[in-house]
Amino acid sequence: MESISLKTIATVSNNRKDIRDDDWGAIISEITLHEDYSEALFEGLETFSHVEVIFVFHRYDVDRHIPATRHPRNNPEWPELGVLAQRSTHHPNPIGLTSAKILGIDGRILTVQGLDAVNGSPVLDIKPIYKEFLPNNPQQPQWVSELLKDYWQG
Amino acid sequence: MESISLKTIATVSNNRKDIRDDDWGAIISEITLHEDYSEALFEGLETFSHVEVIFVFHRYDVDRHIPATRHPRNNPEWPELGVLAQRSTHHPNPIGLTSAKILGIDGRILTVQGLDAVNGSPVLDIKPIYKEFLPNNPQQPQWVSELLKDYWQG
Numbered sequence: 001m002e003s004i005s006l007k008t009i010a011t012v013s014n015n016r017k018d019i020r021d022d023d024w025g026a027i028i029s030e031i032t033l034h035e036d037y038s039e040a041l042f043e044g045l046e047t048f049s050h051v052e053v054i055f056v057f058h059r060y061d062v063d064r065h066i067p068a069t070r071h072p073r074n075n076p077e078w079p080e081l082g083v084l085a086q087r088s089t090h091h092p093n094p095i096g097l098t099s100a101k102i103l104g105i106d107g108r109i110l111t112v113q114g115l116d117a118v119n120g121s122p123v124l125d126i127k128p129i130y131k132e133f134l135p136n137n138p139q140q141p142q143w144v145s146e147l148l149k150d151y152w153q154g
Numbered sequence: 155m156e157s158i159s160l161k162t163i164a165t166v167s168n169n170r171k172d173i174r175d176d177d178w179g180a181i182i183s184e185i186t187l188h189e190d191y192s193e194a195l196f197e198g199l200e201t202f203s204h205v206e207v208i209f210v211f212h213r214y215d216v217d218r219h220i221p222a223t224r225h226p227r228n229n230p231e232w233p234e235l236g237v238l239a240q241r242s243t244h245h246p247n248p249i250g251l252t253s254a255k256i257l258g259i260d261g262r263i264l265t266v267q268g269l270d271a272v273n274g275s276p277v278l279d280i281k282p283i284y285k286e287f288l289p290n291n292p293q294q295p296q297w298v299s300e301l302l303k304d305y306w307q308g
Binding site: 002003004005006007008009037038040041042043044045047048049050052054056068069079080081082083084085086087091092093095097098099101122124125126127128129130131132133134135136137138139140141144145148151152 | 156157158159160161162163191192194195196197198199201202203204206208210222223233234235236237238239240241245246247249251252253255276278279280281282283284285286287288289290291292293294295298299302305306
């Protein structure tokens, strides 16, 4: 299998029109399930507090060059690393993955807080967060917390 | 955008040939980056302890019927819920998402423990886990822990 075709099942609506790195914490997004799908797919999701959302970075040209390595945010003060050692948009596939807090569900609209997807982002999948799937005591290099200093502000 | 074509960038190799629900904790998997990609994409990934892996449930027929709701594992003792309120394979897109512990990297091979993907699973993306991306105090219904009682055994 060299490639796979995936369906976009929902779309993100929020007031974040510009692609920029920081200030995602207060962003409220509505994730609207497409008409092809029954709103029953969301039934019971309100019994969880958080979801993981897999979405498409649809604003980037699919043919743009992805380097093998780069400095995070092109900042030479942080180490040059392979792109798979960073959660940036510079991955071979343009897909984002973020946890968000569930604020409510109304029919086919799931409202969440803290999703770092711009308005109009297509959604591929939504999974409830199970505690047993969280990593046990994860470790990371120093630069990550510096990079994310203002990421969840807003 | 109704669908998107994604590349499979790597393949999972392990000794789990059968699709079954439990006993994933001890499974060691090698994730081998395809020859189209430079092994430099993994550079620095060893400075993290965990990755998230997005992979394809390639053993299921893409045309199989996905219900809107079901009982987890078809067990009537657990509530009938929308499929997006469960982390099962019964989602509109056949994609899995799991955290795994990094054991080592050797060239284009990333070795991990605890990935719940069968041998041969195509991989779409790998992201290092950033603590700042983990959910804060997630809550879930009671049935989840019952369901996962033996999931990470093995």
